[in-house]
Amino acid sequence: MAEKFVSERNLKFLLYEVFGAEDLCTYPYFEEHSREVFDMVLETALKMGRNLLFPCFQEMDKIPPEFIDGEVTVHPVVKEFMKACGEGGWIAANAPFELEGQQLPILITATCRFIFSAANYSASVYPLLTAGAAHLIEAFGSEELMSTFIPRMFSGEWQGTMALTEPQAGSSLSDITTRAEPTGEGYYRIRGQKIFISAGDHDCAENVIHLMLAKIKGAPAGIRGISLFVVPKKRISESGDLVPNDVNVAGIYHKLGYRGAPITQLSLGENNDCRGYLVGEPHQGLPYMFQMMNEARIDVGIGAAAIASAAYHAALEYARERPQGRSARAKDPSLPQVPIIQHADIKRMLLFQRAVIEGSLSLILQCGLYADMKHVAEEAEKERYGLLLDLLTGVAKSYPSEMGVHSVSQGLQILGGYGYCDEFPLEQYYRDARIHPIHEGTTGIQGLDLLGRKVMMKGGKAFHLYGEEVRKTISEALETERLRPHADALEKALVQLEEVTAYLKGVAARGNPDLFLADATLYLEFFGIAAIGWQWLKQGIIVVRGMEAAASEKEKHFYQGKFYALRFFFAYELPKMGGLFERLMNADGLTLEMEEAFFRD
């Protein structure tokens, strides 16, 4: 099997050459760090990926979690990995020093998450979810909640989750019915059902800490009445022991892929003895939770691009080694067959994968950098970075998720029949990757969010700032001869995006919100292609310099490969915006008018 699942060279290219990770160390918050520290962190992540995670990613699929007598058992590597993550400071990597965190930039930790996810996506989610849950307590919880829960979560002993979804309320959080009854004794009594809770229970953690949405009795209807609670599987008794908290696992799901992580159904308060601890203010649960969700959305983008990366490297190895056929010029059957990587169509599929993966990762790291800058920049600049991050989060979730599925599928296709068989890992990557357009908000939900909220917020300010960012890249690229046609193409794409946005805003202004949003999913796709084009152009500026200045043949080849992937994106992917433009400029209400009765026959 392929031993490679990420390109280390490309990670360093993005971090240091494109996004200038060292520059972050000039800010006081990151001043303890340096390129050397970042390199060491990356090296450690790669080692954990290679030695601990990658060797068992297929086994975790073949031996999925089991649910027996109310208990969930998972692959034992989870315990080892959580322990390693606790000891290595990975769960607390972004937390400040005063909380025993590593105070690392998100730019760096996002890259490490990419490495872990590429090595073994299922395993990677356990510490990720724990970090996200701890971060939420850290941001909004009381001192007591922080001191009670965070240390054991950061140490990897306790699992964290986010518990939003309910059977009757999937994407519609305003309809959750889990109830929290005040007791006046410092806790609420929780009762309800939660479904699709990732890592919602397992035997490799001593305790599971659910960050859970529920409604306090008498709260307003809808999303304005949702509060956030810490609901542990086991609570701490007065004598300091862990005792059961009436959180019961009703079952786990049998899934297409992503099988190494248990997705659970939880039943809370069956014996009226489930205690939840309010986080922050009552009825503010949704805005709080969105912090974690936004982190989780970027993580989904990372996971999607990472699985696609691992699939690409497996397909690349196969393509190099598998002899089959000959070129159209030399069909002589007495000549030996050539490795299939020599066929244009195979190279097309490999370049497609690179265009998607490296473009996606670039957008994700762009978001990581915005998140860091939002944290460390001067007050006047914080809003700008925050708005850009808000606008792009759904795109950085959805483009990798949707296109990652296609990318893995092309990898599978390169192996032909073998891609369909479990002797090779492609079929697993294909199954694993399909979760991403679904979890943490489906692509449809992301489309509504992007067009209906993010593009419209603050009078379109985020969208305007985004245009500025893209045009900054375009201007810079126009100075480089070899990038000029691509810069022009991106400018045209941006103008189209602005045109479509203005057109749809006009529809909204005429008072038809359903028509305005009818093709929001297509708008997201359209937006995403342009955003990835932007990221490729941004990379291109460095790539062209690199091709000219490369110190070795190997380095030169790296930059040449990048340049072909860039050219591929502009030649094969960016033109897809044309068809979407045609559709988006025609709000004819087709899907609104289609009646349910017309689906019957």
Place this chain on the structure above:
Amino acid sequence: MAEKFVSERNLKFLLYEVFGAEDLCTYPYFEEHSREVFDMVLETALKMGRNLLFPCFQEMDKIPPEFIDGEVTVHPVVKEFMKACGEGGWIAANAPFELEGQQLPILITATCRFIFSAANYSASVYPLLTAGAAHLIEAFGSEELMSTFIPRMFSGEWQGTMALTEPQAGSSLSDITTRAEPTGEGYYRIRGQKIFISAGDHDCAENVIHLMLAKIKGAPAGIRGISLFVVPKKRISESGDLVPNDVNVAGIYHKLGYRGAPITQLSLGENNDCRGYLVGEPHQGLPYMFQMMNEARIDVGIGAAAIASAAYHAALEYARERPQGRSARAKDPSLPQVPIIQHADIKRMLLFQRAVIEGSLSLILQCGLYADMKHVAEEAEKERYGLLLDLLTGVAKSYPSEMGVHSVSQGLQILGGYGYCDEFPLEQYYRDARIHPIHEGTTGIQGLDLLGRKVMMKGGKAFHLYGEEVRKTISEALETERLRPHADALEKALVQLEEVTAYLKGVAARGNPDLFLADATLYLEFFGIAAIGWQWLKQGIIVVRGMEAAASEKEKHFYQGKFYALRFFFAYELPKMGGLFERLMNADGLTLEMEEAFFRD
């Protein structure tokens, strides 16, 4: 679970209203048949689908074939189904009366295959493969081969296969090494390896008859040296008993999906006692085999559209029953949630599925009609139908295969998290569907075949005839007010197709075959979208009449649904040709120039 896997109304619409199936009965070859006979055949197929196949399609996935001590066991329903197919005349459905066949039009049997495949794709391949293998013996074999093998194949007692692929020769058949040594005793001694042989062995057939490609000792190199043999698992001894023929199963594959059918590795002549019987002339194996392959390619298109149909009906049922969220106009959380089918984005996904499935099936039946006409038309017309069939076979294989995967994926997406879990059948359909872009010639191979052979053959005659066919439909549609914009759009698409084809022919003429074919896969995609647009326009002519003349509300709704699916195709799918056009008109050699070294880093 959904009880519906096909729309019977749509099948009848296509057969009788669009393709005028009864008209075939005016030809002497089909004169014994009538609309009543066809209806009865369809009704029987639907019953078999509902009662025998559909109830076990999930079980066949969960309990896949096993390989123990050299023997392959499969789900017992296979025996029952093969028997029913034998007794009902299904395997011999297209064969002439004199061979105890039913002499049914391919138009009708293709529709029945669609029903079987939608009900249970894995089960459907056993009789299909048997029919294809028998048909090959019938077309090219000696009287003796026919009388020995065909009756027991038609009865469903013996399984047929096609055995082409070898470990070192996947898509490159010129490199097969299976050897056939003449013995002068009426048979050849066969020795070699075959892989990926569908239904290559199982315990529900008394014998397995492989139609196998091999090279006779001393044959010319490459595809000109390939011969076709009948190689039975058990041969008939002089005393008339079935005795082992040294055909050994080396293993079966564990696959992503399509798990109900065993895909085997065969080892032939390990004990130098494997006898093969030459079919037809030596060294003519490949042209012979292409008859079966072309049938099989259409069958793959059928299977792909059929799985997508079953997935659509499951998604539709879910969308009707699942309450979630509210319209953008009425967000009041105190109002009840609405079934998700009321959301525009869900309707968009359902319409996408219909546009793909009903467009694909229409193209497939168009090919079926051409095949029938090639058989029954006057001599002067036969070539025309033959050329059209040849040109469109790869398209009718590939468009449903590629787009079927996307169609099923959208069905899965409608179910959200449930789509990813095995409580619902979508995840299985998603796995099953992914085989189709691979088997019977990958999409890449189909692209090379379409552009490199079919479009070029006889000086472009088939392509020219195709243009005539499409323009016939366009002219007719232009007479209908409501179709005019769509007819215009298709004319524009056809002109673009002609432009691209001329441009690429120019590249070929300049003596660069590799550059000419570099984007053949994209050309196939481009061609496919236009072909489906043609089929939708063709349906549209009937649909518009139907909407006006419908005798009942229900009928009116059926035609209205069809019209929305047509409009959807023209609004959302046809515009995708624009981006492909831009790329295809730019043979810059990007993928040819990309060097293997640039993939290293």
